[in-house]
Amino acid sequence: MLNDILMPIVSLGGISLVFGAGLAFASHKFAIKVDHRVDEVREVLPGANCGACGYPGCDAFATAVVVGDAPVSGCTVGGAKVAEKVGAIMGQTVTETEKKVAKVLCNGDCESAKNKYEYQGVEDCVAAAMFHGGPKECNYGCMGLGTCVRACPFDALYINDKGIAVVDEEKCTGCEICVSVCPKNIIEMIPVSSQVQVMCKSEDKGRDVRKYCTVGCIACKICEKACEYDAIKVNDNIARIDYEKCVNCMVCAEKCPTKSIYADFDNRDPKFIKSADKN
Amino acid sequence: MGFKLLSFRGGTRPPGNKHFTKNKNIEKAKVPALVYIPLKQHVGAPCEAVVKPGDQVKMGQVIGKQMGFISVPIHSSVSGKVKSIIPFPIPQGNKEMTVVIENDGLDTLDDSIKPRDINALSADEIRNIILDAGIVGLGSATFPTHVKLSPPADKHIDTVILNGAECESYLTTDDRIMIEQADEVVAGLRVIMGVLDVKMGYIGIESNKPEAIAAIEKVIGNESNIRVKVLKDKYPQGCERKLIETITGRQIPSGGLPMDVGVIVNNVGTAAQIYKSIITGMPLIEKVITVSGRGVENPRNLLVRIGTLLEDLIDDCGGYAGDPGKVIIGGPMMGMAQHSLEVPVTKCVSGIVVLPKEEVKDEEILPCIRCGKCVEVCPIHLMPLHISAYSLKGDYESCKKFNALDCVECGSCSYICPAKRPLQHSIKVAKEAIIAENKGKASGDQ
Numbered sequence: 001m002l003n004d005i006l007m008p009i010v011s012l013g014g015i016s017l018v019f020g021a022g023l024a025f026a027s028h029k030f031a032i033k034v035d036h037r038v039d040e041v042r043e044v045l046p047g048a049n050c051g052a053c054g055y056p057g058c059d060a061f062a063t064a065v066v067v068g069d070a071p072v073s074g075c076t077v078g079g080a081k082v083a084e085k086v087g088a089i090m091g092q093t094v095t096e097t098e099k100k101v102a103k104v105l106c107n108g109d110c111e112s113a114k115n116k117y118e119y120q121g122v123e124d125c126v127a128a129a130m131f132h133g134g135p136k137e138c139n140y141g142c143m144g145l146g147t148c149v150r151a152c153p154f155d156a157l158y159i160n161d162k163g164i165a166v167v168d169e170e171k172c173t174g175c176e177i178c179v180s181v182c183p184k185n186i187i188e189m190i191p192v193s194s195q196v197q198v199m200c201k202s203e204d205k206g207r208d209v210r211k212y213c214t215v216g217c218i219a220c221k222i223c224e225k226a227c228e229y230d231a232i233k234v235n236d237n238i239a240r241i242d243y244e245k246c247v248n249c250m251v252c253a254e255k256c257p258t259k260s261i262y263a264d265f266d267n268r269d270p271k272f273i274k275s276a277d278k279n
Numbered sequence: 280m281g282f283k284l285l286s287f288r289g290g291t292r293p294p295g296n297k298h299f300t301k302n303k304n305i306e307k308a309k310v311p312a313l314v315y316i317p318l319k320q321h322v323g324a325p326c327e328a329v330v331k332p333g334d335q336v337k338m339g340q341v342i343g344k345q346m347g348f349i350s351v352p353i354h355s356s357v358s359g360k361v362k363s364i365i366p367f368p369i370p371q372g373n374k375e376m377t378v379v380i381e382n383d384g385l386d387t388l389d390d391s392i393k394p395r396d397i398n399a400l401s402a403d404e405i406r407n408i409i410l411d412a413g414i415v416g417l418g419s420a421t422f423p424t425h426v427k428l429s430p431p432a433d434k435h436i437d438t439v440i441l442n443g444a445e446c447e448s449y450l451t452t453d454d455r456i457m458i459e460q461a462d463e464v465v466a467g468l469r470v471i472m473g474v475l476d477v478k479m480g481y482i483g484i485e486s487n488k489p490e491a492i493a494a495i496e497k498v499i500g501n502e503s504n505i506r507v508k509v510l511k512d513k514y515p516q517g518c519e520r521k522l523i524e525t526i527t528g529r530q531i532p533s534g535g536l537p538m539d540v541g542v543i544v545n546n547v548g549t550a551a552q553i554y555k556s557i558i559t560g561m562p563l564i565e566k567v568i569t570v571s572g573r574g575v576e577n578p579r580n581l582l583v584r585i586g587t588l589l590e591d592l593i594d595d596c597g598g599y600a601g602d603p604g605k606v607i608i609g610g611p612m613m614g615m616a617q618h619s620l621e622v623p624v625t626k627c628v629s630g631i632v633v634l635p636k637e638e639v640k641d642e643e644i645l646p647c648i649r650c651g652k653c654v655e656v657c658p659i660h661l662m663p664l665h666i667s668a669y670s671l672k673g674d675y676e677s678c679k680k681f682n683a684l685d686c687v688e689c690g691s692c693s694y695i696c697p698a699k700r701p702l703q704h705s706i707k708v709a710k711e712a713i714i715a716e717n718k719g720k721a722s723g724d725q
Contacts, residue, residue, distance in 0.1 A: 117618035120641050122671065122701045127708045132372030132618060150673075 037066045037089055044085040045075055050153045052076050052175030065090065073097065077154075077173035100189040101172040102156075102179060106142040107199040107260065109162030113141050113213040129183040137212035140184055140202040148178035148187060195248040195264040196241060203236045217260045223252035248272075284486050286511035287521045289658040291691045293448050293514055293612060295487060299571045299578040300451045305459055307582050308568075308595050312382050314357050314586030315367055315623040316342065317375045321415045322422045323349035328378060334361045337389040339562050342378050351413045351423045355380055356564035356584035358387040368622050370608045370615060377623070380586070392560040402474045405557065412556035413563045413626075418442060418453075418517070418546035419609055421627045424553065427543060428474050434538040436475050440526055441468050443484040443491065443547040444510055444517035447610025449571040450630040453547050455580045456567055457484065457491035460551045461498045467550025468505060470557065475543060480505045481526050482547065487512040514612060515689040519544045521658050533685050548629075568592070568624065574633030576600045583624050590620035592631060604639030607632045612690045645698040653692035653702055659685050663692035663702040670709035675716070678709035686710060 042062040049057040053074045055064055064070035065086060072092050073083035079099045087094035119128050119135040125147035128134045134143045144163035156171035157178060167178070169192070179187045186201045198217060202209050206218030219237040231245035232252050239252075239261070249272040253263030319325035326343030330336055336355040343353030359382045367377035400408070410425040430436055441464065445453040457464055468480045484492050486509050499505050508526050510516050520531050522544060529540040537544050552563055564585055571578040576597030583592060589606065593599065607614040608628050653663040661682055669677040683706055692702040 117616070118641075122704045122708065124671075124708065126712075127701075127704055130704075130707065130711070131616070132368075 035066050038062050040089045041065050041086055046078050050175045077175050098191045100174050100191055101169045102167045102187050103190045104142055104165045105186050105188055105199055105201050107215040108141045108213045109164045112215045126183045147181050151177050151181040191243050194243050197262050198239045199262045200260045203238050205237055215258055215260050222255050226251050226255040284511040285525045286513055287525050289656050290513045291656045291695055296448045297451050300569050300580050303580050305455050305567050305580045305582050310584050311587050311591045314380050315377050316586040317369045317377045318343040319375045320625040321351050326353050328364050330361050332361050332363050337387045339392045340389040349426055354413055354562040354564050356586050357382040358385050359383040370622055397557050405474050408557055414552055415626050417548040419627045419629045430538045435541055436477055436543055437541045439472050439477050439480045440544045441482040441547050441550050442517055442544055443482055446514045446517040447612055449632045450569045450610050452567045452569045452629045454488045454491050456548050456551055458494050461494040463551040463554045464547050465498045467554035470553055478504055481508050483508045483510050483522050483526055485510050485512045518687050569630040570596045572633040574603045574635040587624045589622050602636040603633055604636035605634045642699040652695045656691040656695045667702045667705040670705040675709050675712045679713050683709045
């Protein structure tokens with residue numbers, strides 16, 4: 001009777017001891033060393049898995065940072081805050097870079113820019129661009145068919161009531177996906193502090209631009225002459241702003257004859273308002 | 280005809296609408312005062328201009344130099360003075376450098392144009408003549424013909440087919456060429472067969488062109504190595520792959536070319552042009568074009584100088600009949616709608632179709648009901664509904680798995696779709712994305 005109970009206990013106990021020892025040995029022998037920093041980095045990332053860093057998701061990016069393949073500031077979505085945290089984990093100091101947001105550089109909506117034909121087909125900018133460069137007369141104009149809107153993982157773009165794509169700067173994380181999908185290449189990354197932008201990318205001659213758009217850059221160079229800071233230059237028939245030099249005085253926007261330069265006049269620095277009045 | 284007509288599985292039959300111009304002779308179009316000759320009218324590298332503004336040019340003179348093997352020279356279609364060389368829109372929609380020539384109306388021939396004795400020429404000499412004459416596939420693919428006639432040594436070619444199917448609606452260009460220039464067409468076929476050292480030649484013609492069939496058969500007579508194959512009147516019978524399959528029973532493998540199954544296909548117009556260019560020495564400077572549709576006052580078959588603007592041609596046909604809705608270069612199935620008439624006729628143009636406003640409908644796009652019509656008609660046996668759905672979602676990887684690259688862009692799926700879904704257009708988007716990705720990979724590997 002006692003044997004009937006004792007034998008199974010002894011034999012099973014023996015087997016479990018042997019297996020236990022085997023497992024304990026194996027867990028030491030074949031252990032995969034995981035850097036605890038991968039989990040820590042992963043923890044501070046936004047977790048959107050947008051892929052803007054160039055890696056297939058936040059996990060892959062975290063691994064790449066720890067291995068040393070990716071820079072600590074590689075997450076454009078997280079920006080400076082995340083870069084700082086990742087830097088702290090990795091023991092690196094992060095030099096602060098200004099956050100950039102996307103902006104669609106076209107003002108040629110249905111009221112100011114002409115169409116050359118009526119488009120019927122797939123509602124997609126890439127598809128429309130296959131037919132004679134798209135329905136807009138201007139080859140650099142936003143067609144408003146929403147390829148960027150659908151591509152944005154953060155819902156930061158919309159088509160406004162006049163048929164132009166607009167970026168919601170609050171929601172934009174700077175992942176640059178819209179920049180890469182736009183067939184017209186008219187979305188650019190702009191520093192958040194910038195209050196002045198040229199809302200046109202047309203490299204056509206001024207005479208041609210006037211034919212089909214009332215708000216396009218005609219390369220008249222008035223802005224270039226008006227700028228005291230050497231911050232705006234006309235090359236290839238288009239004015240471009242050097243955001244490093246621009247101090248947001250907004251004089252160019254005031255002088256622009258076609259109003260193709262956008263400026264946030266409501267938030268203009270008062271000292272520039274005075275100087276403008278003097279002129 | 281009593282016997283069963285040759286055809287293939289799939290395809291559809293849009294209204295032919297060929298009656299507008301079917302019985303009208305080819306007439307010479309008015310030669311305009313200004314011609315616009317683009318330096319890229321073919322598949323391959325664009326030409327480089329060899330004339331400059333102010334130069335005097337003669338008819339048939341080379342104005343664009345061939346750049347690379349897959350390219351052909353461009354010739355002046357009139358005599359006169361070069362006015363300017365400017366970027367100008369071409370039928371494909373983009374702008375290309377274009378030589379604008381003021382026509383002096385004299386048609387003074389270039390000195391290089393001399394008649395030749397066809398019997399004294401070797402195969403290589405003929406290839407060079409074809410290249411120098413700027414001949415490309417005139418069906419509208421514009422692939423340089425001399426390249427087609429120089430297959431790699433490892434490909435054994437045993438059959439030449441001339442494509443006289445002309446399955447597109449409205450167009451009667453090839454039909455009229457076969458009726459009026461049957462001798463040249465058959466002689467051109469003999470030249471091609473001679474160059475390739477091929478014993479068997481076929482001319483595939485749809486059954487809706489009895490006059491053309493009769494004309495060609497009369498020229499062939501008892502010749503045993505050239506045959507007319509009468510094909511069923513069905514779209515896209517003129518698709519190279521389907522034509523080869525119908526006539527020889529051989530199927531081109533996915534991603535392959537006709538030469539992979541030992542066949543070379545040329546358009547009947549190309550064959551006639553080859554023969555004419557050899558005999559007369561005149562390069563390709565004019566083209567037969569059908570101007571048709573209910574939107575044009577007087578539909579005609581015209582022999583048009585390359586570089587004539589569309590507006591001149593429409594004028595030549597009595598202008599618009601009522602309000603135009605769409606002007607299409609090529610046929611309504613595969614052609615390209617134009618937004619401006621300031622576009623010159625190039626080697627790719629085989630017809631201009633003007634649809635009146637009431638015929639152009641902007642159909643509402645409805646959800647797919649999985650009826651399978653597109654699968655039924657697809658001549659390549661693809662599943663357009665799936666490729667299109669993946670393309671619209673941006674999943675080009677899946678499009679690739681469904682063989683989007685094999686699509687011949689015939690548009691049968693879009694035509695038949697009861698929900699009016701833009702199937703072919705979305706497949707084309709996927710194709711371009713896949714091709715761009717492949718190119719990126721190829722350049723990354725290097």
